[in-house]
Amino acid sequence: MKLSLLLDWRLHVLVVIVSLIAEVIGILQFPLGPGSLLLLPLFYAFIFCVLLNPHLFSDTAKWVPVQLSQAASPVILLSIMPFIALFGSTIGPAIEQLISAGPALILQELGNLGTMLFALPFAVLVLKMGRETIGATHSIAREPNIAIISDKYGLKGPEGIGVMGVYIVGTMFGTLWFALMAGYLASLDLFDPRALAMACGAGSGSMMAACSAALATVIPDRADELLAFAGASNLLTYATGLYVSLFIALPIAERFYRVLGGQRASMSVGAQATHEQTLAADALKEERPERQLGKTAIVVAVVCVVCWISNTVNGAPLLEALPGMAILYAMTMLGFIVTRVAPFYLPGVAWVSLVSILLTLPWTPGSGWIVEQLSAVNVLAIVTPVLAYAGLALTRREFSMFRQAGWKLVIISLLVFTGTYLGSTTVAQLLL
Template sequence: MQVLQNWKLHALALVITIIAEMIGIQRFGAVVFLPLLYALIMGLFVSIPSFKILTVETMEKSADYLGIAVMLLMVKVGLGIGPNLEILSTAGLALMLQELGHFFGTILFGLPVALLVGMRREAVGACYSVDREPNVAIIIDKFGFSSPEGRGVMGMYICGVLIGAMWASVLAGFFAQMGWFHPLALAMGAGVGSASMMAASTAPIIAVYPEYETQIAALAGAANLLTTVLGVYFGIFVSLPVMEKTYNFFTGRTREQDLAEEGQ
């Protein structure tokens, strides 16, 4: 019955999805625009209260359906783990260890900046990982969509969708031009668990080192797979607990104290 009561929400979601898929993947140089970006922008416009397309109450109820979508996402990620166990077992040590940087790097560099700009519990969700789909699912499952951590992880997820690919392209191109790192090391770093960011990163690296094109594509793809597969377990058992303890240590506060001040 609740689904029928919110039929407009589901109808809009379906229409937006169809339009986004019809536009498809668009490439502008090294920058790749995915249907997710179009859906996000269209969803932003239909949710503006002054347009009166959706009520605030309806938009708040949409968070309830996000949990269902998250469960489907985690099933999809889980189904991709089994067939790729051989790749994980044969991956080189360097490829495995570089995954640590994808997660702890966000804590070391992201948390201080988040605290300096005044973020509180939002910093936990925003800085514990690169905040792609599986990482969003972990936070929503543990803390809820409307929690401070949920706001933090969704804020970074949206930033990644909007400017992540462009930033990754510029950054990868800069380091490739500087020659500080081997092109295969740059390829490994390009696989951060996001297909769009990986594609945007590998293009300028290949442009600078065309003789390594095959190896760059293979290593970037393997690193991206490892981040997606291992990221779920690493996020749950390592990076998120470390992030919470690090936040508590630097702020001298607990989650209960922060929530009490917010009046939740």
């Protein structure tokens, strides 16, 4: 995409305005049974921008042209990078605590198999779904999982429809669902907060961001510790998630499906196979940021400014937060440079995390000053613009597929996310 479109001032000013309004509204808490439901500024930002999205209501195109929605899509990944860098900066100082919790941190990854334990029986026995169940329930359906299903089954078949359905629901509502679950479970005081934080690392940067931000809000006195555990868990998932899905989760889903008496027949979701195929191709073939470092450096600078302004409401004044935001920018770009030159591939988010971890380890020269400067940046405030970009980036195809894919896939998607989070939390809790 052309740099001029990515830098369209209308897009970024709109995100700044929406983010500031969301931050001013602040955190709303509602009693719900024995716990409470937490609504965060990122929730309002997402909803506001969905309502402004020209693909949802054509009338809004007068104020928000379609090209702004198109530009928002590639900006999402870049806008979350300062947050990933901030996450890494909480892992470095807490390295000794993380090492002491090592077995729990590593083995809780197996709790991600809770996706199918929750969702697959309900899909087969209650909703009478076909083999789209396998694609839908073996994981939380992020880009690596789409690649696995595409390679093994193809995206035109029922398994491809299943994984794409969960992908769409996750894109639209996954971050919000993880934030709501984390905030509510933390308010119940049933689980060790560290276990809840570990479970946030499901392999999605935005889901982890919303989930851990909710925990940090509910338990502010342990915010840094919880962010460190969540970030370390997500880093492990990036490294191992693809292989766990391919060699463990998918074979188990196949066998479990047959044991439950699943049939070859597939439900009719009303969406054309080409829609799923095209969407997957868009997601998987998009040019990676590290391949165009000049353009990436400029766009990251812009989104850092957006986050910097959003931070003024519940974070620190502009001048006070300037060194911290500059450090996050430097960490992000250094991470992308390492991604470009590394002899093996890891996603940019993983390298950005590793760079910020190394720079904030207790024995790294100057780490104390770096951590002090970063304390002026509010974790929650720099996530809010990410969700604003996400709300604007939803395409007509995604809205159409969401409407057509059927209520069954929506229910299954939410069960998948719930199973992943509760499964990982439970395993971590037992090990801790």
